[in-house]
Amino acid sequence: MKILIIDDEVEFATTLCQRLKLRKFDVSEAHSGTEGLAALSASPPDVVLLDMKMPDMSGFDVLKVISRDLPQTRTIMLTGHGSGEAGKEGLALGAIDYLMKPVELKELLAKLKTLEK
Amino acid sequence: MAGDERKLRESQIESYGRLMAGFSHDMKNHLGIIRESAGLMADLVEINGARMDPVLVERFKKTTDLIEKRVVIAAGLFHHLSSFAHRSDTPISSFALSDVVAEMAAFVERPARLRQVKLELKNDADAVLLNSPSLLQFFFYRLYTHCLNQLGEGDTLTLETSGVNGAAVLRMDGGGKLTLAGFPGEEEATALSLLGGDIFEENGIVLKLGSVVV
Numbered sequence: 001m002k003i004l005i006i007d008d009e010v011e012f013a014t015t016l017c018q019r020l021k022l023r024k025f026d027v028s029e030a031h032s033g034t035e036g037l038a039a040l041s042a043s044p045p046d047v048v049l050l051d052m053k054m055p056d057m058s059g060f061d062v063l064k065v066i067s068r069d070l071p072q073t074r075t076i077m078l079t080g081h082g083s084g085e086a087g088k089e090g091l092a093l094g095a096i097d098y099l100m101k102p103v104e105l106k107e108l109l110a111k112l113k114t115l116e117k
Numbered sequence: 118m119a120g121d122e123r124k125l126r127e128s129q130i131e132s133y134g135r136l137m138a139g140f141s142h143d144m145k146n147h148l149g150i151i152r153e154s155a156g157l158m159a160d161l162v163e164i165n166g167a168r169m170d171p172v173l174v175e176r177f178k179k180t181t182d183l184i185e186k187r188v189v190i191a192a193g194l195f196h197h198l199s200s201f202a203h204r205s206d207t208p209i210s211s212f213a214l215s216d217v218v219a220e221m222a223a224f225v226e227r228p229a230r231l232r233q234v235k236l237e238l239k240n241d242a243d244a245v246l247l248n249s250p251s252l253l254q255f256f257f258y259r260l261y262t263h264c265l266n267q268l269g270e271g272d273t274l275t276l277e278t279s280g281v282n283g284a285a286v287l288r289m290d291g292g293g294k295l296t297l298a299g300f301p302g303e304e305e306a307t308a309l310s311l312l313g314g315d316i317f318e319e320n321g322i323v324l325k326l327g328s329v330v331v
Contacts, residue, residue: 009150011153011154012146012149012153015150015154015156015157016153018157019153019156019157019160022160022164053142080141080142080146080199081142085203100196101145101146101149102145102148102149102152102153102192103149103152103153104152105153105156
């Protein structure tokens with residue numbers, strides 16, 4: 001399974017990337033919305049882990065492009081919003097799921113396993 | 118309170134809410150990095166453990182487990198802080214009383230612990246209200262403090278929410294020790310009036326709230 005992490009928190013993206021690689025996933029990372037869109041068009045992944053708040057553009061803007069141009073790519077939003085409202089908004093825009101930050105790896109792996117089926 | 122002053126106060130509360138929500142969001146990002154870094158250490162120890170000193174492996178495991186445990190606790194607190202802060206995004210909104218009480222309980226558990234009072238939450242499918250959540254947060258805090266001041270070592274304060282005929286009810290029970298003596302004061306009475314609520318003694322202290330468009 002090919003995964004792209006789009007998150008402006010470089011240390012978070014890099015560490016999560018390493019942990020998923022240790023579990024034999026094919027993972028790459030992008031650290032801004034713009035960088036993410038470039039990576040998406042260069043090599044569309046199976047799954048995108050997408051942060052909602054980034055300085056250059058919001059995760060929702062990236063999600064709209066994915067929903068429009070890459071219908072095969074599934075998006076899991078990462079949100080730090082307390083109520084989960086932002087996650088629900090993401091679902092309405094085409095994300096298949098959302099996770100609250102700080103992300104629990106076990107929960108993420110369970111979702112990825114479901115997608116692999 | 119004059120209309121202009123009230124609008125100013127609402128804007129103030131909204132600003133504080135947005136600041137707290139932003140702070141909470143940042144802290145969750147920091148926690149995310151701490152959690153992933155500790156997780157990566159645990160992964161590396163697991164992979165390379167066979168070539169390491171078993172005592173060192175055990176120490177690493179204990180340390181990473183402790184970091185994870187504390188991250189979970191801190192994340193829970195920031196989650197509540199974020200929800201609490203977003204309550205003031207709009208002066209009037211729809212919400213469940215049990216959610217507001219659960220958020221507040223995360224913050225007021227500490228003073229109870231310091232008094233050696235056990236805090237218990239009970240939720241029995243309460244009603245959804247259209248009311249002022251930030252005003253309720255204020256009123257709840259004052260009422261909670263009033264109740265806690267009447268309790269001491271070994272006591273239990275139970276906060277029970279329920280719904281009755283479209284109204285939301287919060288019962289604070291301190292094992293028969295709670296009274297309303299001295300409560301509400303002037304500020305709390307004004308808040309209660311704006312909330313359109315009622316408060317009385319009945320097997321503890323009961324706060325009853327309906328939907329109000331202030």
